[in-house]
Amino acid sequence: MSGKPSFSVLGPLKVTRGGRPVRVGPPRLRTLLASLLLRANHPVPTSELVERLWNERPPSQPRDAVQLYVVRLRQALGDPRLIRTTPGGYQLELDPTQLDLLRFDQLLRQSAKASETGRRVELLTEALRLWRGPICVDLDSDVLHALDATPVNERRLEAEEQLIDDELSLGHHASQLPRLRRLLAEHPLRERFCGQLMLALYRSGRQAEAVQAYTATADVLTHELGVSPGRELRDLHRAILAADPRLLAADTPAVTIAEPVRPAQLPADTPAFTGRVREVEELLHLAGQPATTVLASRIDGMAGVGKTALAVHVAHRLAPEFPDGQLFVDLYGYTEGRSPLAPGVVLARLLRALGVQDESIPVELDERAALYRSTLAGRRMIVVLDNAHDESQVRPLLPGSPGCLLLITSRRRLRTIDADHQLTLDVLPKADAIAMFTRSHGRERDDSRQAVDELVELCGRLPLALRHAAELFRSRPFWSASQLTERLREGISEVDAAFALSSRDLTRDQERALRLFGKHTCGELTPQSTAILLHSTVAESRRLLEELADAQLVKEHAPDRYRLHVLARATSLKQMSADGAAA
Structure with missing residues (x-):
C-alpha cells in the first residue's frame, strides 16, 4: 500500500492507507497510538504514555516497555518518520488531511473567524459530521478517556451549542428540537442546552413545554448536585412565564457577560505562618506603589521552600486594598501526576471566574487573552499564578492595565517575564525554622534544644x-x-x-551532573571543580551550573560558588541507589 496513512479517533480508532484498513496490533499498541493521536503534533512525555498504557499498574521497566511499543508501532504504520522521538517522550506528526481530530479543530478555528452566520453554520456542521461516536470508544484506558478525551468532548459540545445558537438566530426553531432533546438527554446537567430547548419551544408556540423543560432540568440539578439553575436560565424562565415579546425576535442576542462578580479564590492562609518578615514587607511595599502599571512580583525558589505559602499570606493581607477580588490558579507546573495547564485552559477558567459566560469565551488563545485583559481593565484585583512551569505558560495570563497586583510563583527563574520585583526564597533562618517546627507540631514536650537543632538541620530548614x-x-x-x-x-x-519533579525537565547532561553532585564530598561547587568532575571545560561547567541555579537545584551563594541543598543531595543519592538497584 502507498500514500499517507489516515487516522480517525472521533469514534472507534481507525487507520487506513490508500483506502484500505491497516491493522495496528493488540489493544495496548492501539492505546499508544491513540495517546499520540489525541495530542498530534505535540510531544507526549513517556511518563504520561505509561499512565495511559498501564493505568496504575506499570511494569518494572516502564520506559523500556514504552520504547519497545513505539518500535512496534512504527513498524505497523510502515513509516518510522511519523513518530518522532523528543526529549523525554514522543510526537506523532500529521496534517489535518490525515487525522479527523486535526480537521475538526481546523474547522472550529475557521468557524470562530467567520463573520457570516450562514458560513459559520456550514463550517460547524462539517466539523460535527466527522464524529462517528465517542472518542476511541473501543479502547480500555481510564486515564486516556479521563485526561485526553474529556477536553475534546468539551470542544464538541461547545461546537454543538454554537451551531444551535446560529440556527436559532436564523429562525430554524422547530428543526432544532429533535437535536436539542437528544443532546439534553445525553447531557442533562448542561444548562445551555436546556435554555436553547426552552427558547426553541417558545418560538415554536409551545410555551407550556418550554416551562416543563425548565422544571425537568431544575429537578435534575437539585437532586443530583443540590444546586439551583444558574441566573441566565432562571431569567429565561421568568421571561417565558411573562411572555416577554423580546424572546420572539430570532436575532435577540443572548446575555454573554454577567454583572461584575467579585471572585475570592485565595486558598486559606497558613495558620502558623512563621518568619519571612523581610520578604513580606517587600511585597507589601510593592503593593503600595503608584498604580501606573501592573504591579508584579516573581517569587522563585527550590521545591518546598514556601513560595505558595508566602504568596497566599501576602495576598490575604492585601485583599482589603483590592476590592474587586482575588484570582488564584495552580498552573500545575511541578505537580506529581499532572501536566502543566495549557494557557488556553487557564484563561477559560479565569474568564468564567470573572463572570464571562462559556459561549462568549473565544476558541483562539490570543483572543482569550485579549478578552481576559479587557475584562480586568479598570478593576483592582490580586492575581496569583502559582506553580508556573515556564514563561510560555505565564505570558498569556498577564493583566494588561494598572490596578492589578500580580504574584507569580515558580521553581524556575522566569527571566523574560517583566516584573517590578524579583524574590528568590532561601531556606528559613535557623531561628525561624525552629519556631516553625515548634508552632506546627502544637504539643508541649521536654525536648532538648540540641535535639530540635539537629532535627531542623536534618530537614534542611x-x-x-x-x-x-x-x-x-x-x-x-x-x-x-x-x-x-x-x-x-x-x-x-x-x-x-518534590525534588524529583524539579528535575523532570533537565537535559541528560544536567541530570548526570546533578547526580554526580550528590556524591561530591566537598560542600562547594565551582566551574573549575565541576569541570574536573564532569571532564568538561570550565566554560561548559559554568553554563551548566547557571542553568541548574535557574532551575533552583543548586544555589549560588557567591560569584561562581554554588552549593547543593542537603535534601537535594540526599534525593540525588537515593535516585542513584535506586537506579543502580534497578540495573
Missing part, C-alpha cells in the same frame, strides 16, 4: 520538610525529638517527590 516532620511528631505523642530525627533519616517522601 525547608518548610515542606519541617511541616512533614511536625505532622509526624503531632501524630506520635510519645516520641521525643531525637526519636523523630532517627526516623526521618530514612527519608522524607514528599520532599523526595
